[in-house]
Amino acid sequence: MLSKNKIKYIRSLDLKKNRQKYNSFLVEGEKIIAELLQDGNFEVELLCATPTWIETHQSAVALLKEKLIEVKENELKKISKLKTPNHVLAIAKIPDVKALKSSTETELNLYLDGIQDPGNMGTILRIADWFGIPNVFVSEESADLYNPKVVQASMGAFLRVNYQKIGFEKLLQQLPNIVSFGAVLDGANLFEMTLPKHGLLVIGNEGKGIRASVLEQITHKISIPAAKNGSGAESLNAAVATGIIVSLFKQNS
Amino acid sequence: MLSKNKIKYIRSLDLKKNRQKYNSFLVEGEKIIAELLQDGNFEVELLCATPTWIETHQSAVALLKEKLIEVKENELKKISKLKTPNHVLAIAKIPDVKALKSSTETELNLYLDGIQDPGNMGTILRIADWFGIPNVFVSEESADLYNPKVVQASMGAFLRVNYQKIGFEKLLQQLPNIVSFGAVLDGANLFEMTLPKHGLLVIGNEGKGIRASVLEQITHKISIPAAKNGSGAESLNAAVATGIIVSLFKQNS
Incomplete structure (x- = not known):
């Protein structure tokens, strides 16, 4: 369940100044999040997922531990930027600037x-x-x-x-x-x-x-x-x- | 001034079924409308414009006659699909399908x-x-x-x-x-x-x-x-x- 404070925090990341303040940003889309979880360069701060997602992603769940928050679909609607929210939404840390290739x-x-x-x-x-x-x-x-x-x-x-x-x-x-x-x-x-x-x-x-x-x-x-x-x-x-x-x-x- | 019925009609054109029913569609953007008014292939049904637009487009005004409705900026906000409405909005008739070139x-x-x-x-x-x-x-x-x-x-x-x-x-x-x-x-x-x-x-x-x-x-x-x-x-x-x-x-x- 999402606390009011968490909802407020996640919504605040709509604004650039808050993304900079907290060094965090929002990621949505099941496929993008699957890639995010596999990628070593991004630290996941928080992951909100419905029971449906959790049930089918047990290995990810095991790694996320207390970073995972189980939410209902109507809770997800409150924080999603999508018209039709997926079953999952993540907050990730903005990585350090990489060196020039x-x-x-x-x-x-x-x-x-x-x-x-x-x-x-x-x-x-x-x-x-x-x-x-x-x-x-x-x-x-x-x-x-x-x-x-x-x-x-x-x-x-x-x-x-x-x-x-x-x-x-x-x-x-x-x-x-x-x-x-x-x-x-x-x-x-x-x-x-x-x-x-x-x-x-x-x-x-x-x-x-x-x-x-x-x-x-x-x-x-x-x-x-x-x-x-x-x-x-x-x-x-x-x-x-x-x-x-x-x-x-x-x-x- | 825009009547409630006109507002309702213009907003109804958001939906494809209504565009088909009335054979009309919405056009916004000062530049696009300037081109629309010059173009011979499209019939303008209605043009809503603020006094600012009207003042600077007298030749268009003369041609539009009773098709022109003077509106206030806050009225335009009610019918515009843009975040920042321009000074003008038109309803045009959907033209017949053109022959293949x-x-x-x-x-x-x-x-x-x-x-x-x-x-x-x-x-x-x-x-x-x-x-x-x-x-x-x-x-x-x-x-x-x-x-x-x-x-x-x-x-x-x-x-x-x-x-x-x-x-x-x-x-x-x-x-x-x-x-x-x-x-x-x-x-x-x-x-x-x-x-x-x-x-x-x-x-x-x-x-x-x-x-x-x-x-x-x-x-x-x-x-x-x-x-x-x-x-x-x-x-x-x-x-x-x-x-x-x-x-x-x-x-x-």
Whole structure:
């Protein structure tokens, strides 16, 4: 059974400031939680589960011990962010920032300069996971990686992708030789370029694009060409654009 | 001022059955509405706008006549589907199904077999708009094209893209010579294929993929290759996958 204080605590993690204060975040979805429990990098603080889940996950239950709270389905509804809550919900500790993967200068990496929509952020982590991108860097202004909607949209990618919040200037100091590619609306036609196997792809904010201060430090400005017969579309969704550009890089590597 | 009946009517358009009953749908966003008012294919039934919008859109006001209802911002909140309502909201008539564009057998077209998420559906329309895809066909089970979230996520693409709800079998009867490509998880590696300029790309449901009955009628099964070092990702978001595959087709055409 969930105490009022626990409900209040779990709900408070909706807000970034509380996630930072407690160093904890919410994870939902049976499949994602199964992966979370197997993953060695994340510490589970609390797991709320219905008798149905508990009955079928006895080995996990044995390991969780007093971290497990048995809840009824209507209790789960009070703390879930999903329209249709699953039988389980976890609170995990935010891990320490991981070291850069050594392949930083031999593979394609991502820098997200102000991605705001949590759905886009999660979807981009999923792209990074699929294509094996070693590092995803995000600017201070980007959506919080531990926002429940980011975690959800990432479909478990947050468990596997190496990500780090860092200013662009500071990142360039750490990677002085990196060649950067900024996705803009008036850049070089990506379909006509020969892309390298490595570099840093920079994706900007959904509405405003890449900040001018970042753009001026970028080596190449690139664009996904629109239809020649001139459609009226002004842009692509940021996650879709990321997927397209990453796949064009990966195609020849 | 909005009558209670009007509020009730506008809110009722949230449901597909009511959109079908009244043959009307909701449009929001100042930019999308500006495009809607310029577009000849859509009939505006009703436009609710604040004095701020009315003041700066006098030529539109003159044309709208009695279709315009002046509303206060708090009235707009009652009917808006947006967290932060704009100054304007329109009800438009669902247009008749357009004829197939003649380029059906010379360009790439899309068939969506059960896309459920309205955000994905809208984002895919935006992709079709960007790349100038002549026709987007959707199965009966797909999200409704006039769902407010689809309209919103399409960013105005619904005004320009030619789409049609049609069964796969029936479509093939109309296009007997078309070569079809189904996005699956165990298909031919897209990075190693030479893709034609035309055909029909089939994208399946977010969770279940393409239905077996459709899959068996598809000419080629194709996949976006995942990282060679084996990430744990099981799939890409459906709209992202669509964007990637369409761009690989367009790259050489």
